[in-house]
Amino acid sequence: MKTFRRRIGTLFVVAVAAGLTSLAPKLHSQQIEATSAAVSYEGQRVSSVQLAGQPDGNPRKLRALIAQPVNAPYAQAKVDETVAALKKAGDFKDVEVQVTPAAEGVHVVFVLKPAYYFGVYTFPKAEKTFSYTRLLQAANYSKQEPFTQEKVEEAESSLLEFFHRTGFFLATVEPKMQTDQAHGVVNVEYDINLKKRAKFGDVILAGVSEEQTKRLNASLRSIRARIKGAYIKPGKPYSLKKLTAATAFLQQQLGKQHFLAGRVKLVSTLYNAETNRTDIKYDVTEGPKIEIKLAGAHVWGRTQKKLIPMYQENAVDPDLVNEGAQDLTSYFQSKGYFGAKVQSQIQKQPSGVTVL
Numbered sequence: 001m002k003t004f005r006r007r008i009g010t011l012f013v014v015a016v017a018a019g020l021t022s023l024a025p026k027l028h029s030q031q032i033e034a035t036s037a038a039v040s041y042e043g044q045r046v047s048s049v050q051l052a053g054q055p056d057g058n059p060r061k062l063r064a065l066i067a068q069p070v071n072a073p074y075a076q077a078k079v080d081e082t083v084a085a086l087k088k089a090g091d092f093k094d095v096e097v098q099v100t101p102a103a104e105g106v107h108v109v110f111v112l113k114p115a116y117y118f119g120v121y122t123f124p125k126a127e128k129t130f131s132y133t134r135l136l137q138a139a140n141y142s143k144q145e146p147f148t149q150e151k152v153e154e155a156e157s158s159l160l161e162f163f164h165r166t167g168f169f170l171a172t173v174e175p176k177m178q179t180d181q182a183h184g185v186v187n188v189e190y191d192i193n194l195k196k197r198a199k200f201g202d203v204i205l206a207g208v209s210e211e212q213t214k215r216l217n218a219s220l221r222s223i224r225a226r227i228k229g230a231y232i233k234p235g236k237p238y239s240l241k242k243l244t245a246a247t248a249f250l251q252q253q254l255g256k257q258h259f260l261a262g263r264v265k266l267v268s269t270l271y272n273a274e275t276n277r278t279d280i281k282y283d284v285t286e287g288p289k290i291e292i293k294l295a296g297a298h299v300w301g302r303t304q305k306k307l308i309p310m311y312q313e314n315a316v317d318p319d320l321v322n323e324g325a326q327d328l329t330s331y332f333q334s335k336g337y338f339g340a341k342v343q344s345q346i347q348k349q350p351s352g353v354t355v356l
Contacts, residue, residue, distance in 0.1 A: 039099075041074045047105030052098075052146035053115025055179050055186045057090070059149065065089055066110070074099075074106055086110060098146075109146065116147045119185030121155070126192040130166075138162035139190070147186045152177070159190060167238030169271040169278070170195040198238040201277035206267070207284045216284070219253050220246055238278050243269075247282070254286065261287035261315050290316055297332065297340075307331055 049070050051062055065085040067078040083095045096111040123135045130138075139155040156173045163171035174191040203220060205213045225231045230249035232242060247266050254262035263285040270279045292308060305311040308324040325342040332340035 039101075040076075041099050041101070041106050042076055043073045044101070045105035046070055046072055046074050046108055047102065049108045050110070050148050050150055051086075051112065052109050052148040053112040053117075054090075055116055055147050055149075055177055062086060062089065062112075068108060071105075074108070079108065082110060086112065109148070111146045114184065116179065116184055116186050118143070118145050118147055118151070119180060119183070119187040122187070122189045123159075123192055124189065126190075126194060129194060135159070152188060155188070156190070159192070163192075163194065166240050167197045167278070168194045169198050170273065196276060198271055198276055198278045200232050200234055200236050200238055201270075201272065201275070201279040202234060203232060204279060204281040205284050206281065208286060212284075212286070216250055216253055220249065225249055232280070234277065243280065246280075250282065250284070254284075255311065258289045258291050259286045260290040260292075260310050263287070294328075299328070299331070303331070 046068060047070065049066055049068055051059060051066075065082060067081040067085070068075060069078075079097055083097060086092065086095045090112060092112045092114075094113040096113060096115075098109040098111060100107045100109075118141075121136060121139055121141050123130075123132070123139075126135055138159050140158050141155070145151065152175050156175055159173045160171060163169075163173075172193045172195075176189045176191055178187045178189065179185075180187060203217055205216055208216070219225060220230060220232045222231075225246070228245055228249050229242060230245040232246050243266070247264055250264040251262070254260075254264065263283075265283045267281045267283050270281070272278070290310065292304065292310065294304060299307070307327045309320045309327070310316050310324065313320055321344050325344045328342045329340060332342070
C-alpha cells in the first residue's frame with residue numbers, strides 16, 4: 001500500500017457527501033518415505049543435515065561419515081553413500097532418509113533404526129507460572145518426530161527466548177533426557193529456574209520532542225491506559241501483554257492528535273540485572289497532521305472512525321481515500337438515501353493535501 005513518505009504540513013481531508021500421539025511412528029515414517037520417493041531434490045540447496053533416532057552412542061563418530069555437506073547442492077549419490085557408511089559403522093537395521101523442503105533449503109535427516117522418537121516434554125517448575133500448553137508451544141514440540149539432539153537444544157533456546165520476552169531475563173533451562181526402551185521414546189524434562197520477574201524501567205521515546213515525550217509517557221500512566229491494559233510505570237512488574245497493549249495505545253494517542261500516519265515501533269528492551277528493571281525504547285514517527293472533515297451531511301465521529309479506513313490504517317493515500325468514499329456512500333444508501341454520492345479529490349497545496 002502506498003503512503004506519503006515526505007513530511008508535509010497540515011492535511012485537510014474533506015469528504016463531500018451529497019444526499020499427543022494419535023498415529024504410530026511407523027505410519028509417520030511411511031508417509032515421509034512416500035513423499036520423498038515422489039519428489040526429486042537433486043541440486044537443491046541443503047540447509048541442514050542431522051542424525052536422528054539414537055539418544056546414546058557416539059554421534060561425533062557417526063557425523064564424520066556424512067558425505068552430504070551442508071550449504072551444498074543435494075546429491076542423491078552422496079546421500080546413498082552416507083546411508084551405506086552408517087549401516088556399516090553401526091548396529092542399525094536400517095537407515096531412513098527424511099528430506100523436508102523449506103524456504104532456506106532442504107533439511108536432510110538420517111534416521112537410524114530401530115529409532116527412538118520424542119515422547120513427552122515436561123516443565124515441572126515452570127508450570128506454576130505458565131500453562132503446560134503454552135510451554136509446549138514455546139518449545140516448538142511436535143509429536144511423532146525422531147529424536148535429535150539438535151531438537152532438544154532448539155527447544156532449550158526457544159524456551160529461554162520466551163522467558164526473556166515475558167520478563168524472566170535471568171531464567172535458566174537445563175534439559176534432562178530419559179530413555180524409555182520399552183516404548184522406544186525419549187522423554188525430556190526441562191529443569192527450569194525462572195528466578196525473579198523483571199520490573200519496568202524507563203520508557204524512552206525517540207524521534208519526538210521533549211514535550212511530546214512527556215505527553216505520551218503521561219498517557220501510559222492514565223486511567224484510560226489502565227482500562228486498556230496498557231498501564232506502564234517504572235517499578236511495576238514487566239508484562240509482555242502490557243507492552244503490546246502500550247504500543248497500540250501510543251499509536252492511538254498519536255491518532256487523537258491527528259497524526260494518523262504516525263508510527264510507533266518497539267525497538268528494544270534493555271535489562272539491568274543490578275536494578276532488575278527493563279528500559280523500553282520506542283521509535284516514534286509523527287508524520288504530517290491529518291484532519292478529517294465531512295461536509296454536506298452529518299455522521300457521528302465514532303461512525304466516521306468505523307467507515308473511513310485512514311483511522312484504522314494510520315495512513316493516507318488515494319486508494320484509502322476512494323475506499324472511504326465508497327464506504328460512506330454505502331452507509332448513506334443503507335440509511336435510505338439511495339441517490340447519495342460521495343466525491344473526493346486530492347489537491348496538493350503549500351500547506352498540505354486537501355481531499356474534496
